[in-house]
Amino acid sequence: MKKYITLGTIALALGTLLCACGKGDNAQEDAPKGTVLLNVSYDPTREFYSEYNKWFIEKIEVEGTDKLDIKQSHGGSGKQARAVIDGLEADVVTLALSPDIDAIAQRSGKIPADWQKKLPNNSCPYTSTIVFLVRKGNPKGIQNWGDLARDGIEVITPNPKTSGGARWNYLAAWAWADEEYKGDEDKIHAFMSKMFHNVPVLDSGARGSTTTFVQRGIGDVLLAWENEAFLAMKEFGNDKFDIVVPPISIKAEPPVAIVEGVVSTNGHAALAQKYLENLYSPFAQALAARHFYRPCHPEMADAKDMARFPAVRMVTIDDKFGGWTKTQDLHFKDGGIFDQIFTAETK
Amino acid sequence: MAKTVHPRLLSPGFSRAMQDPKWARRLLCGTALLFLALLLLVPLAAVFTEALRKGWGAFFESFNNPDARYAIYLTLLVAGISVPLNLVFGLAASWAVTKHDFPGKSLLITLIDLPFSVSPVVSGLILVLVFGVHGWFGSFFNSIGLQVIFAVPGIVLATVFVTFPFVAREIIPAMEAAGRDEEQAAIMLGASWWQILHRITLPNVRWALLYGVLLCNARAMGEFGAVSVVSGHIRGETNTVPLHVEILYNEYNFVAAFAMASLLAVLALLTLVAKTALEWRIQHLEKEAVTERTRHRENEPAA
Numbered sequence: 001m002k003k004y005i006t007l008g009t010i011a012l013a014l015g016t017l018l019c020a021c022g023k024g025d026n027a028q029e030d031a032p033k034g035t036v037l038l039n040v041s042y043d044p045t046r047e048f049y050s051e052y053n054k055w056f057i058e059k060i061e062v063e064g065t066d067k068l069d070i071k072q073s074h075g076g077s078g079k080q081a082r083a084v085i086d087g088l089e090a091d092v093v094t095l096a097l098s099p100d101i102d103a104i105a106q107r108s109g110k111i112p113a114d115w116q117k118k119l120p121n122n123s124c125p126y127t128s129t130i131v132f133l134v135r136k137g138n139p140k141g142i143q144n145w146g147d148l149a150r151d152g153i154e155v156i157t158p159n160p161k162t163s164g165g166a167r168w169n170y171l172a173a174w175a176w177a178d179e180e181y182k183g184d185e186d187k188i189h190a191f192m193s194k195m196f197h198n199v200p201v202l203d204s205g206a207r208g209s210t211t212t213f214v215q216r217g218i219g220d221v222l223l224a225w226e227n228e229a230f231l232a233m234k235e236f237g238n239d240k241f242d243i244v245v246p247p248i249s250i251k252a253e254p255p256v257a258i259v260e261g262v263v264s265t266n267g268h269a270a271l272a273q274k275y276l277e278n279l280y281s282p283f284a285q286a287l288a289a290r291h292f293y294r295p296c297h298p299e300m301a302d303a304k305d306m307a308r309f310p311a312v313r314m315v316t317i318d319d320k321f322g323g324w325t326k327t328q329d330l331h332f333k334d335g336g337i338f339d340q341i342f343t344a345e346t347k
Numbered sequence: 348m349a350k351t352v353h354p355r356l357l358s359p360g361f362s363r364a365m366q367d368p369k370w371a372r373r374l375l376c377g378t379a380l381l382f383l384a385l386l387l388l389v390p391l392a393a394v395f396t397e398a399l400r401k402g403w404g405a406f407f408e409s410f411n412n413p414d415a416r417y418a419i420y421l422t423l424l425v426a427g428i429s430v431p432l433n434l435v436f437g438l439a440a441s442w443a444v445t446k447h448d449f450p451g452k453s454l455l456i457t458l459i460d461l462p463f464s465v466s467p468v469v470s471g472l473i474l475v476l477v478f479g480v481h482g483w484f485g486s487f488f489n490s491i492g493l494q495v496i497f498a499v500p501g502i503v504l505a506t507v508f509v510t511f512p513f514v515a516r517e518i519i520p521a522m523e524a525a526g527r528d529e530e531q532a533a534i535m536l537g538a539s540w541w542q543i544l545h546r547i548t549l550p551n552v553r554w555a556l557l558y559g560v561l562l563c564n565a566r567a568m569g570e571f572g573a574v575s576v577v578s579g580h581i582r583g584e585t586n587t588v589p590l591h592v593e594i595l596y597n598e599y600n601f602v603a604a605f606a607m608a609s610l611l612a613v614l615a616l617l618t619l620v621a622k623t624a625l626e627w628r629i630q631h632l633e634k635e636a637v638t639e640r641t642r643h644r645e646n647e648p649a650a
Contacts, residue, residue, distance in 0.1 A: 038581060046598055073580045074594070087480035088497040088579045108480075207597045235599040 034067025037271055040090035042077035042164060042254070043207040044228045048291040049094070052284055060278055062271045070275075076205035077164035084108070084259065091263050091272045094256040096164025096206075098122075099328045101257050110261025123255040125279035126293035129314055130165075130172040130252060132244040133213065133222040133229040140220045144246050145176035148221065149194035156219035157199055158209045160331075160338050164254070165206035167332060169223040172250040174331075175315045179248065193341040214241070225252065227292035230308070251314040394612050397605035409595075409603035414583045418591035419610070421499070425574075425587060426567040429506040433563050437514025438556070442548065445522035446530060459515050462508055470508050471576025474501060497579030502587065505573040510563045517559030521552040554629045558622065565618040569611055 041049060053070040062068070073080065073088070077096035084090050085108045095101055098116060105111040116123045134142050140153055148155050158166040173195060174188065181187035201218060203209040206228055213222035214232050221244075222229070229243050256276050263269040278284055282300040289301035298306055321327040331337045366372070399406055409415060440459055444452055462470065476482050478495040488495050495501045529551070533543045549556070571589040578585045586594065588607055595604035 036584075043597070071581045071584055073582070074597075075580055083497065083579055085481075086475055086496065087485065087494070089494065211597065231599075 034069055035268065035271065037068065037070045037091045037268060037275060038073065038089060039070060039092050039094060039275070040073045040080050040084055040088060041094040042080060042096040043074055043205050044165070044225055044231070045094060045254075046072070046074050047231065048227075048288060048293065051287055051291075052279070055283060055287070056275060056278060059283075060274060062274050068271070076158075076162050078162050079205075084110070089262050089266075090259050091266070091268045092256060092258055092276055094254070096252075096254050097167060097324065098253070098255050099324045100164060101255055102324070104259070108261065110259050111257055112260060115257045116255060118258070119256065119276060120280060121296040122253060123257060124253040124296065125256060125276075125284065126254070126288040126295050128226045128252045128254070128293055129249045129312060130168050130223060131226045131229050131249065131312075132246065133224050133232060134220065134242050134244050136240055136242055138242055138244060142221050142244055145173050145195075145248075146180065146191075148173070148198060148223075149191050150198075153198050153221065154200050154219040155195060155198045155221055155223065156201065156203075156209050156213045157223040158206055159202045159204055162204045163206055163209075165225050165228070165252075166209075166223075168225070168250055168252040170331070170338065171317065171321060171327070172246075172248075172315075173223075175250055175320050176246065176248050178320075189337070189341055189344070192337075193344045196342050226294070226309070230292035245310045245312050248313050248315065250320075251316045253317070391612060394605055394608050397601060398609040400605075401602050405602050406606050409600075409606035412603070414586065415591060415603065415607060417583045418586045418588050418607070421502070421586065422568050422588040424499070425503055425506050426564055428503050429510055429567045430560060430564050432507055433511050433514050434556075434560055436511055437518055437559060437563075438549075440515045441518040441522050441552075445519060446527055446548075456519075459512050461512075462510070463512050467509055467570065467572030468576055471505055471573040474504055474508070474573070474577050478504070496577050497581075498585060501577035502574050502585060505577045506567050506570055509570050509573050510566045513563035513566060514556070514559035517555045517562070518552050521555035522548070525551040554625055554632065558625045558629070561618055561621055561625070565615060568614055 039049060039053075049072055053072070057068050057070060073083075073090070075083075077100045080088075080093070081095060081100035081103050084093060084104050093101060093104065093111075101111060101115060105113050105115060112118075119125070132142055134140070140147075142148070142153065147153065157169045160166040160170045170192075173192060177188040177191045181191070201209075201212050203212055206225060209222060210224060210228055210232055213219050214236055222232075224232070226243075229241075233241055233243065256279060258269070258272045258276060260269075263272045279288075280297065282297075285295040285297045285300035286302055286305070288295045289298075289305040292308070294309055295301050317324055317327060329336070367375075410419075440455070443449075444456055475496050477484060478488065478501065479485050480489060480496075482496075484495075493500065495504070525548075529547045530543055533547055538546070569589060570587075571593075574587055575590055575593075578587070578590055580586060580590060580594070582594070588611060592604050592607045592611070595601075595607060
């Protein structure tokens with residue numbers, strides 16, 4: 001009896017092992033290894049790319065490619081860039097802001113330094129902006145950036161250190177304060193500091209913040225990508241939230257790039273090129289608008305979709321802040337302005 | 348080394364004297380039950396309620412998604428590889444530390460426990476540092492064309508690392524309790540190492556072994572932190588069930604997220620049932636062993 005139990009245990013364990021290995025082989029036989037393209041992206045693009053991929057696989061033929069499959073990976077933009085640097089074999093990256101792609105270019109050399117010039121519109125097939133999502137009826141009367149620094153207002157935004165969306169939030173607030181206080185640095189710092197002291201939870205990514213605000217019911221206002229705010233309205237019903245568009249915001253430009261270092265070895269160069277080029281096609285542009293991104297060719301989108309985007313004055317990172325490299329260095333590096341205002345005592 | 352209980356300790360009068368007053372017992376039981384209800388039962392009920400919010404149809408529909416099915420397959424595959432590996436490792440390690448004396452033995456015992464004390468996220472990062480493209484062995488694996496981190500081998504490594512104490516931790520006490528006498532006797536009688544292993548060492552610890560395998564398996568299937576760091580989160584390729592739960596939750600797909608979570612919960616419940624059955628069995632065996640030894644002792648003078 002004893003012997004059988006012992007042998008049984010071992011047999012069971014080995015059985016699982018063999019079974020697992022066996023199944024692995026079968027799984028591979030079932031699906032003959034076609035071409036698999038990997039798109040590493042940031043959080044809010046899931047819905048857009050899952051539809052775009054379906055269309056791309058069905059409609060677009062690339063020579064020398066059979067049985068195409070496109071895999072997706074989503075996460076905070078900075079985290080995803082880190083993963084690509086550490087060896088995640090992405091064929092293309094579609095991230096939230098250019099510094100993340102710059103980081104891949106600098107640290108791994110897998111992307112050429114002039115990547116942003118390779119595709120039209122600074123390699124941004126779609127853009128977005130930052131808006132406020134508030135509770136239905138806007139009980140706290142939040143209309144403009146200045147309201148975010150009022151006493152008793154809880155602001156939800158992710159951490160600018162880890163989230164691309166959060167940096168756009170930060171910069172949009174800064175752009176408003178810069179005009180409001182006519183460039184008076186002290187007043188701008190005081191406003192930013194007050195606003196960040198109104199943040200009860202600093203999530204690491206945009207989707208995490210949305211969940212905090214929408215699901216857990218924390219906070220009075222969520223600073224969000226416009227597309228993310230619309231999506232939350234769509235998922236949870238128009239009767240729970242309102243979108244408030246501030247008079248001034250920032251043009252958020254999420255760029256795309258081919259990871260040359262990867263496609264040069266796996267032979268996906270032509271495919272990856274076509275994948276990104278087709279983001280500028282009429283279908284993809286209309287699809288982007290349907291998913292609440294502002295397409296770079298608005299004329300290709302459905303007028304009904306475009307009508308949902310409210311008019312807003314948008315500053316750009318290049319005009320207002322002198323480009324990402326400078327901004328990154330000044331605001332977001334360790335000990336930069338964000339760290340200073342975040343640790344500063346409110347007056 | 349056998350645990351013998353003095354008969355007087357078992358007498359009813361003695362055990363009553365050893366007990367706390369009634370109110371203290373009730374208070375302690377009450378607190379424990381309240382905690383159990385709040386921290387375990389309510390969340391567990393919530394998982395199933397959320398999963399079935401839109402009915403059984405939607406519940407089963409969640410498993411129809413190819414990415415979900417792949418996540419289940421990958422979880423089974425990873426557990427299927429890591430558990431046997433840890434079974435072999437656990438046996439070897441506990442055999443080494445209980446049946447032999449060598450310098451550095453206590454260091455080895457401490458090292459076995461290391462994964463318990465290291466945060467899983469750190470374990471994951473360690474693997475990235477060692478096996479990632481810029482890691483120590485990164486260029487080697489790159490040259491032979493094997494992707495370790497952000498692929499299935501990395502997930503297996505992370506799981507093996509996190510779960511390796513489970514088997515060893517369960518067998519070591521059992522082997523210590525069994526002592527070395529029987530093995531030494533077997534050697535003197537000319538048994539081969541294989542005979543000793545499968546006739547003496549293994550049978551003596553078989554229940555503890557099964558118990559360890561069970562715990563190890565439960566953890567292997569449920570591991571999140573370390574796997575999350577090395578996975579790369581590619582849908583249908585490197586997403587295990589716990590990672591898939593997070594993704595579904597983030598996509599506002601709550602029914603599917605909780606349906607997958609309920610799968611893990613069911614696994615946990617099954618593990619508990621099996622564990623309780625095993626514990627009962629072990630106690631039963633120990634009692635048998637005690638009575639047998641007592642009988643032997645009583646017979647000894649006559650023999």
